[in-house]
Amino acid sequence: MKLRDIAHSRTGDKGNISNISVIAFDAKLYPLLVSQVTSARVKALFGPIVAGTVVRYELPNISALNFVMDQALGGGVTRSLALDAHGKSLSSALLDLEIDGGFGDTDTAP
Amino acid sequence: MRSIRIGSGAGYSGDRIEPAVELAKHGDIQYLVFECLGERTVALAQQARMKNPDSGFDPLLEERMRAVLPICAAKGIKLVTNMGAANPVAAARKTAEIARSLGLSSLKIAAVTGDDVLEACKDSDLPLLEIDGTMRQLGNRVLSANAYLGAAPMAEALNAGADVVITGRASDPALFLAPMIHAFGWAMDDWNLLGQGTVAGHLLECAGQITGGYFADPGFKDVQGLARLGFPIGEVGEDGSLVITKVQGSGGAVTAATCKEQLLYEVHDPQRYIQPDVVADFSDVKIEQIAPDRVRVSGGRGTQRTATLKVSVGYVDGYIGEGQISYAGPGAVARGRLALDIVRERLQLTGVATSETRFDLIGIDSLHGAELATRANDPYEVRIRVTGRTESFREAVRIGNEVETLYTNGPAAGGGATKSAREVVAVASVLLPRDLATPSIRFVEA
CATH class of the missing domain: 3.30.70.100 (Alpha-Beta Plaits)
Structure with a gap:
């Protein structure tokens, strides 16, 4: 299944840093996020888009992860040549990440 | 326990106006906040002010004020906004002129100044955070330097009886924190209350982004009524308790999911959300749906403010x-x-x-x-x-x-x-x- 089946996401911008939240629809699925949506996978997914580091913060209270991606906005929102200078569309790429449910089937996913 | 209701009437400079009118008319609010100042807006406004000393404030100020001032004056709703951009005093004068033309007399309008720190910065060796170099090295390419002010001067203006408070650059959550400090007399070193108040301000500052805007994904996250999206209301108690809601019958939705997405929007380390008044800590925040379109948010904390202010x-x-x-x-x-x-x-x-x-x-x-x-x-x-x-x-x-x-x-x-x-x-x-x-x-x- 895809990450989009079990989580939702929002991108924010500050200067040349993009942050992407990944929030489990169901608290029971949060451990799956923690084990599979690692900063290494996120860094690999975005490839050349993210020149700097990807740091992950865990928020178990709200079943969420927050990825902070340095040097990810083409030099910064106010000067980038990109069509989407804010990187607002980046969360949509992350939600396409493949997740190994380990359930046998995905009936438990919302 | 005392509590207030604060409406969020704009999430950015060009935002829709009628949801703010709806909040003023039907929101049962005591405060209406307009957050209209993007990262580079002050610099562009400064360029406008250099051409015309009476300009340099938000281009939609007049339209917004004309739409909401009569309702706010009739109901006693206080307005707080950063539409002053590069010229809060001219914005206050313009607002007074609009009030008079609407037949509203005796409105007290306050301009908060002091965010312009260009003189203090321009020849300094202060290092730039996002790019290599210092202020001095930018030389005559610099157009503006504005410090993110905290809530204190806005709260002071409200304490002095202001009906409308107009600032230039201030931290966005501080626009909401100011009415809380004014209404409840929170101490400026009660870091936990200021931290929880910052959670409220942060959730409300982007207006429609917490009521279902920037959220819908058909088939996965459906939201009804986005063309008439309602803007949010924060019900804040003097102990910092917080419920996010919106005007009944307006479009959109306030759910635990919309609140979680907005809590982390533009946040880096959730334990250290640095504000002028406090370093807020979002790591223990709990979010629960208590009724349709009513979400309780608790557990925001804070630690001592830093010695510096961020300057844009x-x-x-x-x-x-x-x-x-x-x-x-x-x-x-x-x-x-x-x-x-x-x-x-x-x-x-x-x-x-x-x-x-x-x-x-x-x-x-x-x-x-x-x-x-x-x-x-x-x-x-x-x-x-x-x-x-x-x-x-x-x-x-x-x-x-x-x-x-x-x-x-x-x-x-x-x-x-x-x-x-x-x-x-x-x-x-x-x-x-x-x-x-x-x-x-x-x-x-x-």
């Missing part, structure tokens, strides 16, 4: 030229790629001086690059986009021209060419010792 520095950063043209039907992608190759070669052949360029196929790879695009099938139509950074306007114009000439010189059947060139005002930041920014309040009577 606007500077001229060269020019960007751009051109676009479309191709459709069979072979559209191949002709689009050929078109990009032609322009790439033309920019070299004709010696257009750029320091950075970008060649996009809109519909294929313009948002996430070529690598992520490989999994998609060919679309029916594509649009090419070429952009480049240059030192002069003249050079920037040449980029769009090279795209436009594809009409008669490029692949078959290219249509809808557009071109543009613009000066870039970019923003960087420095950290300034907080005692170098001195806020003050000026009252204007309507």
